[in-house]
Amino acid sequence: MRRSEVTRPYELSVAAAARAIRARELSPVELLESVLGRIEEVEPRLGAYTAVMAEPARRSALTAEREAAEGRFRGPLHGIPVALKDLIDVAGTATTASSRVRAGHRAQSDSAVAARLAAAGAVLVGKTHTHEFAYGLTTPQTANAWDGGRVAGGSSGGSAVAVAAGAAPFALGTDTGGSIRVPAALNGVVGLKPTYGLVPRHGVTSLSWSLDHVGPLTRTVEDAALVLPALTGHDPGEPASLAPGGAGGHLDERGTDLTGLRVGVPLNYYFDRVEAEVEDAVRRAVERLADLGARPVEVEIPMTRYVQATQWGLMVPEATAYHERTLRTVPDRYADDVRILLEAGELMPAGDYLRAQRAQTLMRQAWIRLFDEVDVIVAPTVPAVAVPAGQETLAWPDGTVESVSDAYVRLSAPANITGVPSLSVPVGHDRAGLPIGMQLLGRPLAEAELLRVGLAYERSVPVRALAPVL
């Protein structure tokens, strides 16, 4: 994305804005005001934010501007506005989780990721809507950036929509079954669910500790590669955090020549019950990767019939355990869909949970063996585009009917169960103009490889415009 006479600052990618700030062609204050103006313009139609923190952001931007004037840059994101999914604690502000349960909440201290972004120079512009407590795939408060009558996807719907619409240069989300990648795909932005344990979760409201991940939503793959290293690194306070030295992240130095890269194309599961236009777009993207030198290899995905039971078997009781107290004291403050799921968790027997844990272990091992045969796997992120708000089911040509939630999570959940990284990249639109996403999956800590492949693809296709916010 090149900055032209007609490009307004909020339209800049993170990489372009960071370069301009460092070259002193753009001031952090100017960038922030442009973003705040865009928020004002589109927010009434989108409902992406739970809170816009204009005044604290202005103070931060002013500090960043003064520092830049003195030639001091905190880090690679110096002066770049960021929006955080409202599950992520920021000291002194509410973490609403888009829930009435959190009325009067105030976080005591910064989450690990909020602190790391601040250290890298980012300027917090606001908090974004989540499906209540991340326990759903639509984010009902927020409208899709490309069609206001359609769902944003979720649970990081606010983050995806804000980034797609130019209301934030980048954002963070969380992903337990697809909650970064699903809204990224449905709004035409890039979403990265890193390797399990790579990005610390301290200070982020938990949905399911066996499956929860934190990661970035950006407009370009290049931006994701810029943001990720600011988030990674061992957190000694978190049992699941990967040890020092286990960091992926920085863009692979081999560049975008994909010669010899083995791209796995699933024979089963990932193209079953997928809309024809979605399948076509992803298969065209595979051809594009082949044009860039990659070698498509057919792969059989293992243990797929355990995906749904494992995902729900882990998530349901863990979510209920987290909400145990408030479920007893203030059950009526939850939305009905979330309360019903939480109550269901109280009835689940221990045997189902431990079988899910064992299936997770076996699935992880089977997937790691899969990456002996291929370097990355390409698949649709979501089997369908954004549905109209209120639509609850999808009917497939084979006669089956699936809930929207089950369909939206179906192709993204394997990466949560196995912990492998997954990068969702936009691969065009359907005839109605709705975005389609492709996910690239890799072995644990292969973020650099995924970003390299995503970047190669991104550079081979036309520059995308911001969502028109219709």
Add this chain to the structure above:
Amino acid sequence: MRRSEVTRPYELSVAAAARAIRARELSPVELLESVLGRIEEVEPRLGAYTAVMAEPARRSALTAEREAAEGRFRGPLHGIPVALKDLIDVAGTATTASSRVRAGHRAQSDSAVAARLAAAGAVLVGKTHTHEFAYGLTTPQTANAWDGGRVAGGSSGGSAVAVAAGAAPFALGTDTGGSIRVPAALNGVVGLKPTYGLVPRHGVTSLSWSLDHVGPLTRTVEDAALVLPALTGHDPGEPASLAPGGAGGHLDERGTDLTGLRVGVPLNYYFDRVEAEVEDAVRRAVERLADLGARPVEVEIPMTRYVQATQWGLMVPEATAYHERTLRTVPDRYADDVRILLEAGELMPAGDYLRAQRAQTLMRQAWIRLFDEVDVIVAPTVPAVAVPAGQETLAWPDGTVESVSDAYVRLSAPANITGVPSLSVPVGHDRAGLPIGMQLLGRPLAEAELLRVGLAYERSVPVRALAPVL
């Protein structure tokens, strides 16, 4: 233990027998026949063995003898008879688990530990009784080696009794809540529960994979130090197996001078509701360690009120999951006590299990911090000596009444939950002549330290005789 004119081969320690075999002063056949003779003499009163494999053992001993004659020694246990708890698979033989459920069973291949012992030169002499499927603390088929009217302890009761009585130079057991250390203490032998993951469990019938350990029972600490290295080392087939390089085991080179060693003496938990003679014996042992140069340090044991709930919360549903099929098809083949426990597991909610997992994580962290202050912790292994067979409860001076199982597991379970190594060492007898055990606990992979301290203690006290088998 020095070999004198009147010492018969079965009385020899593993170390003494191994030295004699290597010096060609003792033949493996002579040793085996001596052990088989002792088995014939005491087994009618003890009931330690499920099967004595005299003929296969004779063939193995003959091979070992021929190899020794040619100067070839397979390993440190060349020609030493061993008994295996009958949960441990040996190819071509039944693993009965002391249960009618296993009627007609035949193991297809060796367990990892059986294969490793064979590779180290050991000669399998038989399989020993366990409390059915290791799910109990008494081993009702077996009598205590020191008093035939009292319980053997369990679940590795057969192994402990065989070793105590001279019916096996050493044996293996398994330990989920204390099942190596409890019978070791109650029969006056040494029992080592290694660090979680140090000794592979492949081919060993599972009770609770979060808590199960395999380890040796021997008559001396020196013997435990000799046997352990033959068992350790990474097993790539087992998810919980520690990675290569993580091996503890070999006896620490610093010898038995304990100058400067910080010995933690618990202020809470480990001396509560403990028989006076047990407490006295353990405190005398602490004084003995102080005489050897160690410095006693009072320590507060963390999170003790979670021990019982965590132990049961992990074990009950995992045991039920393992027995799921046979519990449905042949429930009547289980003993009542075990069937009732297994059926209870079907009713346990997932929330209880995952809370137990979280408590385990927190308890492990708290215990590891404890070892910043001390090098080892000393405590009674079991709060009471062996009770008369059939006795179901223990009444304490504070007015509380506790089931024998709850009492026997109470002081050993923390090492299973936290995974830290624990070595039980005999520290004398009560006035009725019943053995008392002290446990030494250390940080993960500190087996060498525990063995060093145990050896220092052992060398400072009179040589113990075999159990008289009354």
